[in-house]
Amino acid sequence: MNIVVLIKQVPGTTQVKINPDTGTLIRDGVEAVVNPFDEYAIEEALRIREKVGGTVKVVTMGPPQADSALRTAISMGADEGYLISDRAFAGSDTWATSYTLSKGIETLEEVDLIICGKQAIDGDTAQVGPGVAEMLNIPFVAWVRKVEEITDTSIRVERLMEEGYDVVEMPLPGLITVVKEINTPRMASLKGKMKAKKAVITTLNTTNMNTDPKRIGLEGSPTQVLRSFVPEKKSGGEIIQGDVSDLVSKVKSTIQSLGVIK
Numbered sequence: 001m002n003i004v005v006l007i008k009q010v011p012g013t014t015q016v017k018i019n020p021d022t023g024t025l026i027r028d029g030v031e032a033v034v035n036p037f038d039e040y041a042i043e044e045a046l047r048i049r050e051k052v053g054g055t056v057k058v059v060t061m062g063p064p065q066a067d068s069a070l071r072t073a074i075s076m077g078a079d080e081g082y083l084i085s086d087r088a089f090a091g092s093d094t095w096a097t098s099y100t101l102s103k104g105i106e107t108l109e110e111v112d113l114i115i116c117g118k119q120a121i122d123g124d125t126a127q128v129g130p131g132v133a134e135m136l137n138i139p140f141v142a143w144v145r146k147v148e149e150i151t152d153t154s155i156r157v158e159r160l161m162e163e164g165y166d167v168v169e170m171p172l173p174g175l176i177t178v179v180k181e182i183n184t185p186r187m188a189s190l191k192g193k194m195k196a197k198k199a200v201i202t203t204l205n206t207t208n209m210n211t212d213p214k215r216i217g218l219e220g221s222p223t224q225v226l227r228s229f230v231p232e233k234k235s236g237g238e239i240i241q242g243d244v245s246d247l248v249s250k251v252k253s254t255i256q257s258l259g260v261i262k
């Protein structure tokens with residue numbers, strides 16, 4: 001079974017600051033980690049490999065420093081790491097990211113199963129997994145909480161729903177995105193860390209990937225972020241007391257003073 005896990009490097013904090021002038025993330029001094037949901041994806045791939053044999057390849061798209069996310073996955077037990085990195089990919093939205101990742105996957109030998117996290121904790125869109133499946137024209141199941149059975153040609157999974165779960169069977173090759181209920185990710189072993197240090201990471205870019213220049217980076221991104229900002233913190237409210245007519249007139253005068261109504 002040839003398994004590919006897509007992992008994203010994200011800031012290790014939810015307190016991300018945004019540069020008010022450029023509207024971009026301030027990444028300096030912020031520790032970068034493997035997206036937590038992707039650790040469940042790596043763990044599940046390793047468990048499937050332990051059960052049925054095969055290889056686990058981890059793929060990330062990001063700047064050169066995303067190399068360390070791949071090494072983290074290798075230290076957990078993944079076999080190979082692939083870094084999709086090129087200046088031409090900068091500014092990609094989820095559509096262009098999905099396209100570029102799908103083109104990276106196409107450079108790998110036969111792939112049976114692709115596993116993604118449910119969502120990235122920074123972008124939070126949960127679009128990339130399904131997007132990659134669409135671009136590769138393969139089926140997918142999102143929000144998988146358990147892999148019940150897997151064979152060379154199919155996979156049966158439990159998909160988390162708001163009330164309960166669905167049991168879904170899908171032919172392979174296919175893609176799943178996983179939720180944290182699926183497993184407990186293992187810690188890296190010392191042997192794994194040594195292996196990760198020495199591992200050769202393959203870099204994929206516009207010279208060795210068959211990408212259409214019109215579908216990558218800013219040009220290939222139909223989404224436009226007009227403004228990014230951190231909402232201002234609001235200070236404590238005011239409790240207004242009195243009878244109903246008093247309250248109504250106080251609320252009305254407050255709204256009028258804010259210029260919302262005349």
Ligand SMILES: Cc1cc2nc3c(=O)[nH]c(=O)nc-3n(C[C@H](O)[C@H](O)[C@H](O)COP(=O)(O)OP(=O)(O)OC[C@H]3O[C@@H](n4cnc5c(N)ncnc54)[C@H](O)[C@@H]3O)c2cc1C
Pocket residue numbers: 006007008009035037038041059060061062090091092093094095097098101115116117118119120121122123124125126127128129221223224225
């Ligand atoms: C207009 C626009 C411009 C942008 N410009 C930039 C930019 O210049 N630089 C920048 O860093 N970001 C940029 N982004 C953000 C970038 O598009 C998203 O971070 C990226 O597409 C992933 O989306 P997400 O974080 O919502 O991931 P989700 O869809 O929530 O992730 C789901 C799963 O997909 C996989 N996945 C997601 N991203 C990757 C990845 N990169 N590599 C491997 N697997 C992945 C993981 O398994 C993850 O758990 C831009 C976004 C927009 C809308």
